[in-house]
Amino acid sequence: MEYNFQFGVLANYLPEFFGGLGLTLFLSFAGIFGGLGLGIACAIISVRGPLFPRAVVRIYVEIMRNTPMLVQIFVIFFGLPSLGVRLSPFTSVLVAIVLNNGGYIAEIVRAGIESIHPSQIEAAESLGLTRGQTMRFVILPPALERVMTPIISQSVLLMLATSLVSAVGVEDLTGVAMIASSETFRTMEIYLVIAVIYICLNFIFRILLNAVGLIVFKRSRQRFLGRV
Amino acid sequence: MSVIQVENIRKRFGSLEVLKGVSMSVEAGEVVALIGRSGSGKSTLLRCLNGLEMIDEGAIAIAGHRMSYNAAELRALRRDVGIVFQGYNLFPHLTAGENIMLAPVQVKRLSKSEARIEAQRCLDLVGLGDRFDSYPDMLSGGQQQRVAIARSLAMQPVVMLFDEVTSALDPELTEEVLAAIEDLAAQGMTMILVTHEMRFARRVADRTIYMRDGIIHEQGPSDSLFAEPQTSELRSFLKAELGQ
Ligand SMILES: Nc1ncnc2c1ncn2[C@@H]1O[C@H](COP(=O)(O)OP(=O)(O)OP(=O)(O)O)[C@@H](O)[C@H]1O
Ligand SMILES: [Mg+2]
Numbered sequence: 510m511e512y513n514f515q516f517g518v519l520a521n522y523l524p525e526f527f528g529g530l531g532l533t534l535f536l537s538f539a540g541i542f543g544g545l546g547l548g549i550a551c552a553i554i555s556v557r558g559p560l561f562p563r564a565v566v567r568i569y570v571e572i573m574r575n576t577p578m579l580v581q582i583f584v585i586f587f588g589l590p591s592l593g594v595r596l597s598p599f600t601s602v603l604v605a606i607v608l609n610n611g612g613y614i615a616e617i618v619r620a621g622i623e624s625i626h627p628s629q630i631e632a633a634e635s636l637g638l639t640r641g642q643t644m645r646f647v648i649l650p651p652a653l654e655r656v657m658t659p660i661i662s663q664s665v666l667l668m669l670a671t672s673l674v675s676a677v678g679v680e681d682l683t684g685v686a687m688i689a690s691s692e693t694f695r696t697m698e699i700y701l702v703i704a705v706i707y708i709c710l711n712f713i714f715r716i717l718l719n720a721v722g723l724i725v726f727k728r729s730r731q732r733f734l735g736r737v
Numbered sequence: 738m739s740v741i742q743v744e745n746i747r748k749r750f751g752s753l754e755v756l757k758g759v760s761m762s763v764e765a766g767e768v769v770a771l772i773g774r775s776g777s778g779k780s781t782l783l784r785c786l787n788g789l790e791m792i793d794e795g796a797i798a799i800a801g802h803r804m805s806y807n808a809a810e811l812r813a814l815r816r817d818v819g820i821v822f823q824g825y826n827l828f829p830h831l832t833a834g835e836n837i838m839l840a841p842v843q844v845k846r847l848s849k850s851e852a853r854i855e856a857q858r859c860l861d862l863v864g865l866g867d868r869f870d871s872y873p874d875m876l877s878g879g880q881q882q883r884v885a886i887a888r889s890l891a892m893q894p895v896v897m898l899f900d901e902v903t904s905a906l907d908p909e910l911t912e913e914v915l916a917a918i919e920d921l922a923a924q925g926m927t928m929i930l931v932t933h934e935m936r937f938a939r940r941v942a943d944r945t946i947y948m949r950d951g952i953i954h955e956q957g958p959s960d961s962l963f964a965e966p967q968t969s970e971l972r973s974f975l976k977a978e979l980g981q
Contacts, residue, residue, distance in 0.1 A: 628822065628824055628826045629826060629828065631789055631822075631826070632822070632826035632827075632828070633828075634789075634815070635787055635789065635815055635818075635819075635820045636815065636839070636840035636844065636888070636889075636892060637812045637813075637815040637816040637840060637844040637892065638812075638839075638840060638843055638844060639808075639812065640808075642843050642844075646828075646839055646843065647828055647839075650830045651828070651829055651830040654830060726830070727830075728829075728830050728872055731872075
């Protein structure tokens with residue numbers, strides 16, 4: 510068992526790797542924030558909405574949370590064309606990622622909303638706020654603040670899961686690695702480097718998303734500043 | 738002219754009838770204390786008055802509005818009827834000042850700066866002028882309750898309803914909240930106070946209503962009601978309350 514590590518050949522693929530990294534970052538951010546918006550909307554519908562939209566959201570959320578993301582990507586990319594909807598690989602995976610994350614975020618945010626005591630709603634409505642204003646100013650902010658940690662964990666998992674897009678030929682970080690390794694056979698070196706990059710991204714995303722949380726939530730920020 | 742007019746209202750929760758035909762009227766500037774045993778329907782009556790509970794029968798007119806369960810009409814009514822609860826119910830993610838500013842900005846469409854001035858004025862009224870930027874969890878229970886009162890006052894209500902606003906507080910903290918309410922009474926605010934503080938009711942309320950099993954069992958000017966209760970039920974209730 511002698512293996513001679515050679516990282517040198519990777520240098521030839523530097524531009525491709527940066528391209529792949531860019532794509533991974535783009536898909537991650539689009540998925541995280543697109544999914545967040547979609548998830549919040551779905552969470553609101555599933556606690557406050559009329560019966561029919563509520564049922565639709567329920568079904569959507571269950572499908573997203575109970576099927577593998579790879580299958581979701583395949584359905585959109587390979588399955589939809591038979592219904593006449595033809596999307597590029599890139600669009601397909603973008604849609605799949607946002608839909609997938611939306612399903613998970615919807616469940617997290619719904620739990621946050623349900624953790625808000627009904628007396629808060631009574632207080633808001635007693636002041637003459639509309640249901641929409643109550644949701645926007647009284648329920649959502651503390652609900653989201655409370656579930657910030659699970660949202661961040663889910664977002665990081667999503668970032669890692671974007672590697673699945675390589676399965677339909679999208680050249681994200683993993684996709685580029687697949688190409689490079691089939692051309693150079695330096696499989697071990699390439700995937701080791703890729704793994705390290707994902708670990709770094711993981712840290713960077715956690716820090717970044719926590720920072721976003723501190724910018725958005727004033728009370729969390731003041732507590733944080735109070736501790737340091 | 739009466740600011741609150743309640744005509745023979747009934748309220749059921751499932752098979753349990755909690756209000757069994759209550760009628761009352763409250764004049765402008767009048768302070769009415771609502772007393773009675775636990776479960777007699779005091780909170781339910783108060784909650785019916787601002788539409789938090791829907792009545793099954795009867796009619797309510799308050800602060801110039803007929804009770805309606807149409808969302809927009811109910812909001813209009815609630816702008817003019819302040820309510821303060823036992824549990825304060827401050828919004829935990831907003832500072833004291835922001836708690837107070839929210840409804841004036843969103844409901845009355847005041848500008849931020851107008852609302853800020855109004856919030857500061859209301860905090861001053863309850864003796865918390867220097868706590869504008871404190872979050873609720875940085876305040877004592879008594880201070881939180883006074884912020885809740887200030888939050889209601891900022892909507893410049895015609896009527897204020899208080900539901901046992903001191904029963905979660907220590908005796909010292911109770912005093913500061915009662916003082917804030919007494920100030921309001923002195924300024925001529927129309928109020929209904931549900932309370933277990935019999936001495937406070939007697940001192941501040943013009944009239945006291947004793948509720949029992951979902952009806953008004955006895956009522957009268959506070960002085961005479963406390964001095965000479967007419968019914969044996971009220972006598973034993975007062976003995977138990979004051980005996981502690
Ligand atoms: N939402 C509800 N659903 C079912 N029953 C209720 C509800 N709210 C109140 N009740 C019942 O109505 C009765 C009167 O309650 P209410 O809260 O009005 O009493 P109260 O006079 O305010 O008592 P306390 O002094 O303990 O606050 C009680 O038996 C209570 O259990
Ligand atoms: Mg009560």
